[in-house]
Amino acid sequence: MIDPRVQALCDEFSVRIVPKSAYPGPGETRAIATLHKIISRHGVGHARLVMTTLAETENNKLALEASAFGAASDLIRAKPEWVEDASKWLAVWDATPVGELQALTHDLRGFVSMRGALAGLIYERMWRAFGPRSTQPDLLDERRRA
Numbered sequence: 001m002i003d004p005r006v007q008a009l010c011d012e013f014s015v016r017i018v019p020k021s022a023y024p025g026p027g028e029t030r031a032i033a034t035l036h037k038i039i040s041r042h043g044v045g046h047a048r049l050v051m052t053t054l055a056e057t058e059n060n061k062l063a064l065e066a067s068a069f070g071a072a073s074d075l076i077r078a079k080p081e082w083v084e085d086a087s088k089w090l091a092v093w094d095a096t097p098v099g100e101l102q103a104l105t106h107d108l109r110g111f112v113s114m115r116g117a118l119a120g121l122i123y124e125r126m127w128r129a130f131g132p133r134s135t136q137p138d139l140l141d142e143r144r145r146a
Contacts, residue, residue: 006035013055029064063098071119082130092129
């Protein structure tokens with residue numbers, strides 16, 4: 001049985017819950033156990049911010065998986081001061097291809113936590129936007145925009 005809090009959260013964001021045996025499409029998830037843990041440990045408000053971060057940003061409708069929910073939750077808790085600038089926080093997530101980064105982490109399955117690997121990849125992008133070099137980027141950085 002699905003926790004009514006998880007169902008309500010998914011309904012609020014128009015995220016459809018699919019069975020574990022189904023492969024989720026855009027706007028669908030099967031990560032109900034992960035959402036239940038996030039709500040139980042950190043509250044519905046935190047879970048709502050996690051869902052906002054993923055379900056309401058560009059290119060991330062396919063990233064509604066356990067590792068992405070966990071990574072977003074971890075980053076929100078690790079850097080709450082970054083989340084305070086909500087528009088910038090969401091803009092960085094808009095530009096972050098979470099699904100593509102998730103695919104990269106699959107090569108590490110069995111060796112490291114998928115959640116931790118994904119959080120690290122996303123953190124690197126977030127750090128560029130919020131970290132000490134955000135106002136003066138490194139001119140020799142290979143990932144700077146032309």
